Amino acid sequence: MNEETTATARRISSIVMIVIIVVLALSLSALYQAYDMFINEDPTMGYYLLIGFIGLALSTYMLLQTRRRMRRFTLKTPPITTTITCSKCGFKNVRDFERGDFIFKKLDSCSKCEGTMTISAIYREVKEKGKEHKIFG
């Protein structure tokens, strides 16, 4: 199932791409036709204009659809910080999280005094998006 789906997905998308390109070309030529008729004051120009725009809208929509599907999937890795505090003098050191860190882990002695350093916090910083509900907040 797994390999099969991806293979079909790819084949379909290449056919879709060809269709999109053909539709795009046709609609562009229809628009050009309409412009030509406009110069010659032909009343049927409106139909060509309609075809052209419908085709254009359709093909761009499909293009966007396939682009959305082709977008690379990723798993985000948020930055995690570890805060180390000296229990004696209160000296603080913030660094990136390392494997083996845990809250209340005892580390080497403080660089400023003789006190022991302890991991006092491990957390993830989240950028607050300003889209909180103003009315119902």
Added chain:
Amino acid sequence: MQFFANVAGLIHLEMLLLQIFPGDSISWIFQIFFSLLFVVFVFYGQRIQMYILIREIEGSLLRLKFIRDEGRKIALKTIKEIGKSEVDPAERVDQFLEYVTIRPQSMDPAGIVWKLEHVLDVREERFKDEVKIMAPAADETNINNLENTLEAAAALNMIYKIIRHFYILGKKTLSLYIIMQIQMILPLIMREAEAYASALKAFSYGQPIGDGAGALVAAKLMQGRRKRKIEKDCIVAKVPIEGRIAYVIKAEGPGGNVGKPGEAIKRVIEENDGKISTIIMIDAALKLEGEKPGEVAEGVGAAIGGPGTEQYKIEESILKYKIPINAVIIKEDIGDAVSPMRKKIFEATEVAAERVRRVIKERTKEGDIIIIAGIGNTIGVGQ
């Protein structure tokens, strides 16, 4: 005669059309085109809608597949890094991802708690043994973390397979009912899958997660005190707070572990012959949309999630001695609960600890014996 009437009718129709659409063949083409479109939508509208829905599910399914494969890759990499096994653990990991747990029959529900607990115990034991074989060099903390990582990978595998099942079934049967019900709950399932994916990463690194907020509050309260092990994977410390004697309980960290706080609370109650004036439980709870993450709320009742066995045990033992039970909860959403603890929730643990002190002052007298239990997965939180 009939034939002539038909021809006459057609001519009449054409003249009518020419009146409405003066001009040439293009208008005719349009007329036919739009009529056809109308007919197609009347008869095939639902089918077209169905194909659109199927494509939508397909997109999410691709994403789910990616998440699952990525989860498996991370789990495998971590096992290789930490475990240092001589044989390739890939096959064993794949077998692990397919593990099933069969829930006990509930037709006659009496005693089902113990049956469920037994099944879950066996499952955990099996998982731990499995991890020990996959990663012989791992210590106790890492075994717990790896087990959690693998469980998250197995959950992702299950989600993917269920959605794939409905996707294929929907395609085969073209039943709108099957397709729609899966499409409708898909946003929630995707959220859950993303949450599991970030949980998996946190577990593989041993980072504290949002669910561990309760355990972190307990760890803060028991800092610098003598701790002893108590019932399955829990620790307890005797801490004087505001002139009262508090038994602070949490799961033993820093490995990924929830312990059996119900068992631990029961043991402490029995050690004190039931003379406990109150129990305070601290846990992370799912917030409703619109509530702020890290909000702290108080209440009554046994604040504990999971399969329900521990909650049952706590309720049984407090009923026996009629001990009042208070809850302090820290609100967060499902994503925050299983991803690395965010700053707001970390800061909320300080607020929660303050609230616990207030509850103690207001609800007990000096010299009372109380129990404080910090519930949650204690991964990345020591004591």
